[in-house]
Amino acid sequence: MTSNPKVRWAPLPRTELLVYWLLSFGSHFYSFYELHRFSKEHEAGLDRQFQLETGLVQGFKRDASDFEWNFWTEWAHKSLLWTLTGHALLSRFCCIFYPQFRVAALTVYGLLAAVGVLGLRGVGVLLLHVVLSFSVAQLRRSALCWACNLLLLCTLHVPPLQDIQRGWYERDEEYYLLLFSVAVGTLRLLSFSLERCGRPAVHAGTFPQLCWLLSYTFYHPFFYNGPVITYNDFVEQMQTPVEEGERHKPGARYLLLRSARILMWWCMAEFMIHVTYMHAIQSNETYLEILPAWALGGLALALVQFFFVKYLVLFGLPSTLATLDRLDPPGLPRCVSIMYSFTGMWRHFDKGLYRWLLRYIYVPLGGSHRGVPRKMFSTALAFGFVCLWHGGHDYLRCWALMNWLGVLVETGLKALLDSALLRSFFERHSSAAARRRLAALLSAFSTAALILSNLIFLGGIHVGRIFWRRVFLQGLPNRATSAWNRLICPPKSQPVVVSLDSAGSWPHRCRYPSTGFCRVPPFFFFFF
Template sequence: MAAKMELVELPRWEMAIYWFLSFASHLYSFYQLHIFSKAHEKSLDREVQLDKGFLIWGFRKDPTDFEWSFWCEWAWQSLIWSLIGHAVVSRVFGVYLPQYRKAFLTFYGMLAAWWLLGLRGMAVLMLHLSVSLAFAQLHNPAVSWGCTLLMLSTLHIKSLQDIQRDWYDSDERYYLLLFSSAVCSLRCVSFSLELCWNPLLVRHPTHHCSHLQFRNIRTFIMQLYNLTAYCFYHPLFYNGPIITYKDFNQQMEQPLCRVSLMWMLSRILRVFVWWCLAELMIHLMYMHAIQNNETYLNILPPWALGGLALAMVQFFYVKYLVLFGAVSVLVTLDGLEPPPLPRCVSIMYSFRAMWRYFDVGLYRWLIRYLYVPLGGSHRGLFQKLLSTAVAFSFVCFWHGCHDYLQCWALLNWAGVLVENAIALFLSSPPLHDTIVRFLSPQMQRRGLAFVSAFSTALLILSNLVFLGGIHVGRVYWKRVLLQGWSTIAAPMLGFLYCFAQVGLDLDRKKELKS
């Protein structure tokens, strides 16, 4: 909706109030959640076995966010050292043997993957790559998509999961293989479709066009090498963010640029600060342990209930600042342009903004390989509905297609459609002319923030379903919208209005800079 009108500046005193209320509501709700966490620390410890804290003396730590605990454990065990090794290899060969840098980075990435995943895990990944490339030779996007969906479905077959679990001495290594396979599937789609659309894009730069035939074994091997270099690029191998093959191929061929030591140290320090903030949150607030128990959700005081919702989505945001921020430093050092880091979820005032600015790499991937090929917004309303539905369905399937993911995808699809419908309605000539005639630009912006507050409420609800499950969304729906419509919902919408105004103001300043 913001795209249809010019965002004007509001009085400074008014924006100061919005900023103050936004920060104050966050801090106070977090404080109330902290009080609740400490009051129930013993019972939570019996249920989930809180870890011994190390960041703050005398505080315990909530270990129940699987993704954060998983990646932190692997980071200290091996990933930090393997990423440092990658940086050394890239710099040495980039300076002294630039023509062999891509080859040695590929070899290093495969060696690092073999070290953690073992020979069998490597065989599974190479099988996926080879099958995907073989089907891509048909130059049929539908066939390539069918191959990818089939391989993704094998990740959720119980018998195959049991076999792969038996390969490793811990479930953590199996999950590392699972995550790697899922991310590699996105890269296989990118490579295969780029090959279908433009075969010259995936040729070796020293080869001629006459070599681009499937029956030419040398060309197939070169294509497999390019796909392997793309998929096994070590900083992005396990968790992303996603870079399309077209961008990866073009940027990897460019010479390394010089990066100052101060720039690198400042980026590393920034990631460290984010990591400390994430650890501070799970030391002070046991939000993940609380949201797993519906009894606690039903007895949380209203402010603590709001604090839990904000803490869960903010921790998810800070977690991916760390996960994506750390590898983005290395990607930049290699001369590649990583996707922008996620935007703070508290200033996301629409479903469309959430998809566009949180995981930018995945958003660009979906637009290029799903939304636009299916027609997007250029072939009528029905085609737009279909393209959006297929994109959300694929994201749900890629994440595992559990019941809560289906609910989350449906909520997001409905949210995007409703926002588009409202934007279309407000921009219709009779209504738009009436709004412009009777409302000043400042009042138009306030009206936009008011409408966005409702969208933000539903956006947070959908994120709670994604992060905590259907039971969390059900409790919030019941306590906030059904039971607390006159006591909780109104103040909540007031604070969400302030959040939306802050987000709109930041977007306005960004537009002025650009």
């Protein structure tokens, strides 16, 4: 989880690069087209089972099976867009007329906006967490702060408390919003507590600390879903004098371009769930089993790309508003199609959470500066916390374990290849371009494992199991076997037909002739 300097690779021939780009984009678009075809062919069945909504464009239906996208879209229409607009207007008004009251006004506004959505009882839960965490932080014991906040986080999963909190609201969506707010708020409370333990407080008095903690916790653009920013960064940036901040304030052109980009990302997300019913398909194992090879690859592509575009919208709008308050929010996620390592995925997707884990878990536990065992331990605890913070379900444990192993394997392989012996060997017996191709080949295997782990995170263990069986156990070995058979023995007029046994194990007999085997091509996953 440590950052490394950017590697400068040797240039490759333009023709070779062009072939790579054509194969990459060609496989992406063709697989997405095959998924679109499958979605339209089975639209009636998917509609009966998942109640597809009427599309925004006539002649198209809308896949509403992704809970998170529908949840935030609905709340944006109901209240969030209006309260965020009110925050922007209040911030600008205070900057012009009452800059000395800007932080206090935004804090009160954030509290009132939270009360309007979560109710007095919901905000009361958050305030109780704030008071308890603040009180424990005054003891300046990191272990006690961790214990307190983890116990508060675990209260989200206590059935009696869940039943009580559900009873406060008429709809489950309101209760879920409380859960999201408490979960994200826990990261802020931990940030404040650990900063209080690790260094002198920004403010000496107890009351100013509590006021800043309330401002940090109820800062409206980041309140419900993030992105995550540390307590010290928030306070230091919000304390920037108005005169100095005005010189660095984004101009109207920047805001218009940023707003246009967010609107474009929203349109792209809606386009994806109109032309493909990816989330409905992944929710039914029968459809996953009968998906054609290229459509199966297109489903994997569509799911991870939609997740990326979704968070460009969910993080993009709050980050844009935060720049009006002279905050420097974490950068937006990087496109998942250019991610080729577990470490890169963690470093560049949710940058705020990555910095939080680095600052409060990985580095304090030793990180990469105290030997391999300590690095393995600190990395394991970082992924363990992320798993717990997301809910600790079985598929999350599997996902966290895969990411931990992926980071360790990548780190170990990089250290091995960077050793003096292997480096001198490769420098003597290969060109720089050949070493670049070798690195790309090794990264392809990491990319395939990364995609599989993301599919488990997005769809659950059953989705990952089906992809593992159809692509890695059936697809890749059989493609290799088919090619080898064609080389050593030409196909006969009646090819041998093999089929899976009743348990679906490999390799007994396969229903596809060896000369006509059609599975997801291996290179498809390498071009993600």
